[in-house]
Amino acid sequence: MRERILTRLQRAAGEYVSGEELAAELGVSRTAVWKRVAELKAAGYPIESCTRLGYRLPPGAGALDAPLFAGRCIRVEETDSTNRLARELWEAGAIGHGDVVVAVRQTQGRGRRGRRWESPPGGLWFSLLLRPSLAPAQVAPFSLVCAVAVAEALQCFVPVPVQVKWPNDVLVGGRKAAGVLLEMQAEFDRIEYVIAGIGINVNLDREVFPAPLRGLVTSLQAEAGAPLPLETVLQEVLGGLQACYGEFVASGWPPFRRRFHRLCAHRGRLIRVCQGGSRLEGIDEGVDADGCLRLRLDDGRLVRVAAGDVVFDSGLDAGGDECTSSG
């Protein structure tokens, strides 16, 4: 949708286009237009807004001038993991900031902590290489930011709620439909690169998953009731990631905290956080200014958790009670 808004504003050659007109042309609400324009502005597009007149892009401020990703897309039929391939291509000097590596299928898709990510054809499996000029410690919450970007983009395609589960899961209708794997190469005070690996179950039947996962996962197709064009989903998600990346580099995690809370599936609920062999149980009191989860334990203590997996009673058939079950 962002691409179409930009194209329309460019076509207007510096004239204002009303929010109403844009909404009608795109078949969405005026609020949806307003949100996308806000994202484009955050990503560096010099769009001007005027309450009575609408939006305009000053002449000469072409879409390609904006400080966004280079956005080359390297497509392969099959690889072990797009995160691994992106690293190899970077080391060979073949890709740079903003480039994306997409695979039709991955043979050894990776989750966090060495877990496996099922990646048959029909999903979107891609990795985005980024070179932010931030200190390594500042990047930690970016995985939560990616989850927010993916969740907000996916909401355009399904009628059921899209939520996030700390730190990096995207749930559609309560089941996991996407995940984020952030990997970083850094020297002590300088980031060489960050690879944001994103997996989205787009057009997948539940039957393609191993039996233990079937009750816990879903796909956009299953929730929308029809297959979706992979390319459209990819463009929408990349647009969201671009906008969020621009805002994150400029302003850090704070602007995303509220967005994360709004989307969070377990805020205020009794949850369990599993870290390796240990587990903590308590009430989720939200994410703090560093992206850590705050947990109020039974004895009243408030603890901050920097890493782990959240398990909560989602009311779904497969339960997800065990810390090892879904990640």
Ligand code: BT5
């Ligand atoms: C994640 O890990 O959720 C991160 C997934 C990132 C995948 C992308 S695909 C492109 C790029 N290249 C890669 O090699 N990886 C990235 P985690 O939170 O650890 O969740 C892993 C767990 O999710 C597994 O242990 C399963 O329980 C479950 N799972 C596996 N495949 C799934 C799928 N396709 N959909 C939903 N859940 C899945």
